[in-house]
Amino acid sequence: MKKKTWIMLGVISLIIMMISVSVYRQVLAKGPTVQTTEISQEEISSLLMIPGTVKLSEEQMVYATPDKGEIKKLLVKEGQTVNKGAVLAKLENPQLELEIEQNKLAVESANLKISQIEMKLDQLEDKEKALSDQVGKKEAEKQLSPEFEQLEMEKKFANIDLKQTELQKDLINKRQDELEIKSTIAGIVLAAKKPAASTIDAANEPIIHIGKLEGMTASGLLSEYDTLKVSKGQRVIIRSDAAPGKEWQGEITKTAILPEQNQASLQNSTQAVQYPVTVKISGDTKTLKPGFQVIMEIETEKKTAMVLPLDTLFDDGGKPYVYLVKDGKAHKQNVKTGITSGKKIEILGGVSKGDKVIENGPDKIKDGLEVTVK
Structure with a gap:
């Protein structure tokens, strides 16, 4: 009786094992469950990211x-x-104050000298009239002509001295204004x-x-290659680690024609050439402060393209590829890619509209593996 019981238990165990193996094979045969997406046409932008520094749009610094x-x-x-x-x-400048006083005295002295000469000329004219009554006009002019000439010459020199002191006064006044x-x-x-x-x-x-x-700017440096992609008016998104979760809109206002010159680049001819770029920041900039380090995302290209999510793309060091689902199996498909925009990437070839592309697939997925689509 015991022997029959053991035989029955063995048969039951064998049946259970066979059923378990069958169920396991069926589950395994189904393969991993995957989610798929399709290629779509969207408007995308190519972004160039460069570090920058926030600066004032206008500033004045006064030094000693x-x-x-x-x-x-x-x-x-x-x-x-x-x-x-x-x-x-x-x-305050004590030396300048002394020069001002000296100049005032020089101007006053020159005016006094001219006044004295004019007084002498008047006296000489009176003398000429009195002499004309005695010896005649022509003889009087002849006798007094040397004195007249001498006084006129002294007056010219006095006027020259006055002009020089007045010029000095103008220069002193400018220094005084400073x-x-x-x-x-x-x-x-x-x-x-x-x-x-x-x-x-x-x-x-x-x-x-x-x-x-108001109207603060951000400035950064572009490489030779990147400066060809950037031009005035392009849109920029600005972010700072000092203000997490915030971003500011901006616009390129200037790209330098000449590269930045510094001592290192002058001494080392192999130094990378970099071109300054200036971005005007719009909106509320109260959170930003001059000197903040920021990342500037410059929109260099905008177009309509066929795109896929970035997490559909695989790259093992060779050509980029995706996995398509056909007849319940994963099929490896090489693709040609274009620009990356956020979490999307442009697909130039390899995937057609309507293809089921595995999205965020498991790492162990292989070409020909049976999969189950959600």
Whole structure:
């Protein structure tokens, strides 16, 4: 009886094993489950990404100028709004003040000298009239002619001296006007401080820095190849790690004709040539600050093309390819690609409209593998 029981248990176990193997083979035969997509026609853009720095659209920096004078008084403070032409600071120059006084005396002296000569000429004319009554007009003119000539010559030299002193006065007045430092732009005072000491570092730091926060720009450098793709008016998207999740729209306003010149490139002829590019930032730029490092995405090409999602593309170091689903199996298909735009890539050949392309396929997928489409 026990023997029959063991035989029955063995038969049942064998049947269960056979059923399990059959089910496993059926599941395996179905292959992995995949999701497919189709090629579509869309408008795409080619993006060029370059690093850049945020800059003020307009700014004025005032540095210490000991040759013109020392800072007497700052008339503005940090954060203050100023108009164009506003007086920012006043200088004092004792040497210039001395020159002003000397010039005043020189002008006064020249005028006195001319007045004295004119007085002598008047006296000489009276003498000529009196002498004419005695010896006649012609004889009087003849006798007094040398004195007249001498006085006229002295008057000419005195007038020349006066003109020279007046020219000096004009130059001194210009230097005196420079004792008032005025704003050349309308903006906000970003920094205002007297120089700490007459050192090289202090001379390199601005005493007053004024900037116009509206219409800030971003500038970067383009390679020789990239500068051929960029032109005035192209759209730019600007992002900064300092402001995550935010972006600003911009527009190319200038691409330099000449490359950037620096000491390294002058010393090393193999140094890569780079061309400055300027982007005007639009919209609310309150979050941005001058000096922020940004990434600029420049839209260099815009067109309508046949595209696929980037995650449909495979590349094992050779030609790029995709997997098509035909008759329940994955078929490897080489493709020719164009520009990449965001998460899309242009397909120039290899895939036709209506083809089922595996999207985000598993890593173990192979050519000829049976797959199940969702």
